[in-house]
Amino acid sequence: MEYKAADQSWPGDFVTNFMFVATMQLRTPYCILERHGETYWDRSAPPPIFVSEEWQGIWVPQTEFSDRMVPFSTMASEIGPVPTYGSDFHRFLLSIRQLAEGIDDPDERCEAILQECLREPWSEIVEKLGGAEKISDRFSGDVKKA
Template identity: 55%
Template structure:
């Protein structure tokens, strides 16, 4: 994704103080992109770093010095519905599942299925259709 500003003057002059990366919370989002959720970027001398390969994976959101004041209780969209803006348990689940999928192990489906069967993630996995559905979606659809 290309930084679209023609110069390094940030929109809103002094209103925008920094950018925060908002990751798309889906099973198909790559591990390295998920790890960048809520990263901040403050350098006005260069555009924010590019670490996505597809535009749907996430976006840099402009923030002001007051942005954090309104985040208590704020939510964001995800594949399972509204979740805390921090990503909450769903982000933790996605990190574990994507690590199992993208890890060096031989049988990725077994690794994903094992992680999805953990009682810790039961409410989330249920919303995604169960452990088998999670494993099938990630391992059969070429998500890697």
């Protein structure tokens, strides 16, 4: 997906770089989630396109002041606001999507996801998503990888 500037050029000299922000949802493919936080600095061209659907994420312009906001920066997610950088929910999504996309057999996939959801570090996240079985059931059919 291209940055939505009218002419696809960098919007002024005050923009120092772009940062990719992935959509924090269980349906977001692993290959998109793993690029969350990636930066792009080449002023000679717009940021690369690697999402297959616009909802998956966006390149966000950054300024020299953006780093100062890191401690206060949050973003929307399927479970409510989460830190933009280093969120447990992001790590959880990466774990679940890796299992979902890496196991072809639906029964094995659902069981692996169920077991991952039962791990202690994820208990609060799993509760917010409606429980381990509900999460596992979301991956009982075909899993889109990108």
